[in-house]
Amino acid sequence: MSNPAHRTTEGNTEGNTEFGRKPFKRSRSHFADRVTADGRDGWPVEAGRYRLVVSRACPWASRALVSRRLLGLEDALPVAVADPIQDDRSWRFTLDPDGRDPVLGIRFLSEAYDARETDYPGGVSVPAIVDVPSGKLVTNDFQRITLDLATQWTALHRSGAPDLYPEALRGEIDEVMEGVYRDVNNGVYRAGFATRQSEYEDAYRDVFRRLDLVSERLADRRYLVGDTITEADIRLFTTLVRFDAVYHGHFKCNRSKLAEDRVLWAYTRDLYQTPGFGDTVDFDHIKRHYYKVHTGINPTGIVPLGPDLSGFLSPHHREELGGRPFGDGTPPGPVPRGEEIPAAGLP
Incomplete structure (x- = not known):
């Protein structure tokens, strides 16, 4: 066994x-x-x-x-x-x-x-x-x-499916994803599960150093690479959308909240409101998993009520930067029956 x-x-x-x-x-x-x-x-x-x-x-x-x-x-x-x-x-x-x-x-x-x-x-x-x-x-x-x-x-693929990993941009996409994976996607876990102060502090610094770099990159461009959604955006989004609900407190990545970074907060809201992103996010599952399963970090198993998630639906104005979310393609259709998440996971 x-x-x-x-x-x-x-x-x-x-x-x-x-x-x-x-x-x-x-x-x-x-x-x-x-x-x-x-x-x-x-x-x-x-x-x-x-x-x-x-x-x-x-x-x-x-x-x-x-x-x-x-x-x-x-x-x-x-x-x-x-x-x-x-x-x-x-x-x-x-x-x-x-x-x-x-x-x-x-x-x-x-x-x-x-x-x-x-x-x-x-x-x-x-x-x-x-x-x-x-x-x-x-x-x-x-x-x-x-x-x-x-x-x-x-x-x-459906008719109108976007090219999420365009061949001409793969080198740049891979480079961006490598830094995001090491310091953000995996970095929050390194901080959250650190067993020594020095390990935690190193991971914490990596997380926010990379987030600052990404914020700077996205200040004048709508997406991470090119003018359409790519694999790089998907990989960054799945960490950012969990940041304030889980990683800020539970994993001690608490220098600042995502909502306190004007660029990253708008970027995350933009993607959340794009069909195919927010309609897959279940904040109830996210919060119950992290706070109930990770008993070494949260031994009481209490799931916090906050934060207020309604801001994900507020205007982001990122369309002013241009860009074409699906390139020459089209948005995906409705969520298939049986896969709906009530109110996209929002209260």
Whole structure:
């Protein structure tokens, strides 16, 4: 049996995130097979064959939810939503009738991991793609999944889908994403799960140094790279949208709130109000997961009532900077039935 302390993770996290006794480390994805157009790893792109398992609480899984919506892959890649509250057996499907995913027939995501590799000792993370016919995990490579959705699943994209990873801009996109991942996406976790003061302070400084750089970059441009939404914006958004609700207090990233940075707050509101972004955000799942699961950081399990989230719907005026959110494409259609989040997760 795998070590329970390593069974409940998001985005490939190592260390005891429940009790916070080990230095934080994010591991590489153990299952890094790819679902590709040519099936080079034995997993060809095929509509309806795979199931995307996510938690709406997890920023890494939220990337996949945004990409899937923008590209119109909802029918081609059905989604399974795990309960934001875990137990020591990993992400569980207690939101579904009888506590089982209705397609995979399993109670815990770990069962798909075990079907792929018996007694796998690592973390059970989301996002994960599972092969429905075999019930086996295909990949938990959170860094690669969204890039492949953008570049390998093109035959199944909706008409008008944006190019989220344009070839001419990939070098710049990769460079921006590398800094954002290291210092912001992962930096808030390094701060939140630090076990020594020096580790925390180093991570804290990295987070705000990078946020200041990003704010400066976005002061006169609507999006991070080019004049359209790209993968870089998706990856930054999923951390920023959680910042004031979770990372500012829970992870001690409290130099300033997102809402106190004029540029980043407007940028986040702009994306939140763009179809495909805010309609995938569930603040109830986000807050309950972080404050109830991370008992080493919040031993009482009390979930804060704040902050006031209504500001996400206030005018942002970022359209004055120009830019074309979907390039030559169009916005995604309505949220599929059954995937709606009441009031986009706002009170």
